[in-house]
Amino acid sequence: MTPRMLKRTLEEWSREVRVPADLADRALRRRSRLRLTRFAGAVSCAAVVAAVALLVPLVVIPLFTDEPISQVxxxxxxxxxxxxRQTTPADDVLADTENSPPTTMIAAGRVAVSAYWTGRWRTLAGRKLFDRTWYLLNPVTSRYEKTEWGWAEVxxxxxxxxxxxxxxxxxxxxxxxxxxxxxxxxxxxxxxxxxxxxxxxxxxxxxxxxxxxxxxxxxxxxxxxxxxxxxxxxxxxxxxxxxxxxxxxxxxxxxxxxxxxxxxxxxxxxxxxxxxxxxxxxxxxxxxxxxxxxxxxxxxxxxxxxxxxxxDAPPGYVATESKAGVSPDGALLAGPDGMPTKVTEVVTGKVVGRQQVLQLLAWADDRRLVALGCAGTCGNEFHNGLVLVNVDGEDMIQLAAYRKNSQEAGAWRPVLTLR
Structure with a gap:
């Protein structure tokens, strides 16, 4: 455990048991001042743990571990x-059109690709199972990192x-x-x-x-x-x-x-x-x-x-096949999959725009959507990737590299989350 982690842990305990709030600082200053050997340092830390244990006898969390803070x-x-609480991001559009799967953060307006997964079928005891490999965004580095989880939701x-x-x-x-x-x-x-x-x-x-x-x-x-x-x-x-x-x-x-x-x-x-x-x-x-x-x-x-x-369905519920659903201000409804897609007014049902994309996935704001677009003139609908498109369909920005075949084994699948 690093001094910073030790300090944080002791401060959390100090708030619960009313011990002096600078207990961790005192322990660390003493540790630094004495410059003990590795063996003596271990003894010193053990003494700190023992002292705190006298004050908090029910706490049994081991300090020197990378295990979660709470165990079953x-x-x-x-x-x-x-x-x-929704905030306005300073970096309105972030794209990675060079790498597939992406390596750096993809985002537009209020949504980001928080994770993505790849999947493959395997056979176990005569049954076919679909396994996912998850890659989670690291918000500190703005990069995606492979994980060992079976399921993840940001x-x-x-x-x-x-x-x-x-x-x-x-x-x-x-x-x-x-x-x-x-x-x-x-x-x-x-x-x-x-x-x-x-x-x-x-x-x-x-x-x-x-x-x-x-x-x-x-x-x-x-x-x-x-x-x-x-x-x-x-x-x-x-x-x-x-x-x-x-x-x-x-x-x-x-x-x-x-x-x-x-x-x-x-x-x-x-x-x-x-x-x-x-x-x-x-x-x-x-x-x-x-x-x-x-x-x-x-x-x-x-x-x-x-x-x-x-x-009963909630008031204002509108059945739709679109993943995007209703716009943040409640005025517009994203239409079902299939090129061209459309956006209609919720109240009147009037079509206010059509988009040359395959699917409308999420609202970036009240006038733009993250969508699934296809490369070139869309000769192959499975040669596709994320784009940002206006309601009127006039402006489109590519957000991710186009996958050569989104249906093939191992193709990456984005997960969009509010940021």
Whole structure:
């Protein structure tokens, strides 16, 4: 442990037990003044630890370790998260068009590529599993770094990330400090989880639980059938007599990040929506008051309250296939995938602009969107990359190098987060 880390740890303890606030400084000055040998220095540090232990007998965190501050079954911890507040970034547009995957930070307006992943299929015990390799932005160096996590999700503000260990589903959730690259706390769960999502204000996690690997090939899962909830009618013939279900999803947890604690487990019927995906993570509603499960058909999305009970869609909810959704000011709606894309007014439905891009991914501000564009005249839709485009479609800035084939094994996939 470095003197700076020792000082920080002792100061945190001093605030809790009302010991002199300069205790760490005194210990470090003494250490520097005596210039002891390595053996004597170890004895000196041990004495400091012993002295503090007399004052805080319940604290059992070892000083000389790179382990997280909070361990499963260890003492309580407070993660210093603050509610997210949008600020105007000084560097409005950051691009890396020379490297694929990117090596330096990509951002536009209020959003940034906080992470990206590459994926490959592997076979285990006769079943095909999809494995992701995650690369997380280091906000200190503005570069992307490879990780060993099985799942990662960066909080708005780019300060914290929620991580899961490689073998999904995982029995604990890590709260990662993006700047120090250390796990600040582990949150144990009784039902293993395979995906996590940050609340819009960055203070809670929505963790989706699974009882099997969440990224199995469709042919590797046991198909079950959901009974029809309502009978088809001539006026509404969409309801089939049954649905095919292939997910192992069981429910969700809400995690309070500041205290690193998971609330009660909420079991959820996997037949809630018309959705046949194996991975079926829950997500937050736009204002963070409800939980949403997307349908992958023309049926509306389903909503739950924070206790897992079915709930009506929130006021102003607009069903859309676009990942971007409604603009920050609530006036415009990004249209579905497919070139050309379009943006319409929410109130009137009037088309206000068309864009020569494949997908609208996120709003950079009220008039610009981060989108998936294709190279040249778009002779190959899979030869694509991130661009910044105006609502009117007139101005376009390339943000990332065009991938030669976004569908090939190992192609990188960006994750966009508010910064």
């Amino acid at each position: 079954g260890g003492p309580p911890v407070v993660v210093p998260v603050e509610p997210y 909080a708005p503000g780019l300060r914290w990330a929620a991580v899961l260990e490689k073998d999904l589903p995982a029995r604990r959730i890590g709260i990662l400090d993006m700047e120090t690259r250390q796990v600040r706390a582990w949150v144990p769960v009784d039902h293993p989880v395979g995906g996590v999502s940050w609340s819009p204000d960055g203070t809670q996690l929505l963790a989706t639980a699974y009882d099997d690997y969440p990224d199995l090939d469709m042919m590797s899962v046991d198909e079950r059938r959901c009974p029809a909830r309502v009978a088809a009618t001539p006026e509404d013939p969409r309801q089939p007599p049954f649905q095919t279900i292939s997910t192992s999803r069981t429910g969700f947890y809400l995690v309070d990040v500041a205290s690193a604690t998971a609330g009660d487990f909420h079991a959820v019927d996997p037949c809630l929506t018309d959705n046949s995906n194996v991975r079926r993570d829950f997500e937050w509603s736009g204002d963070g008051t409800l939980i949403r499960e997307r349908s992958n058909s023309d049926w509306p999305d389903a909503f739950l309250d924070l206790e897992g009970r079915p709930h």
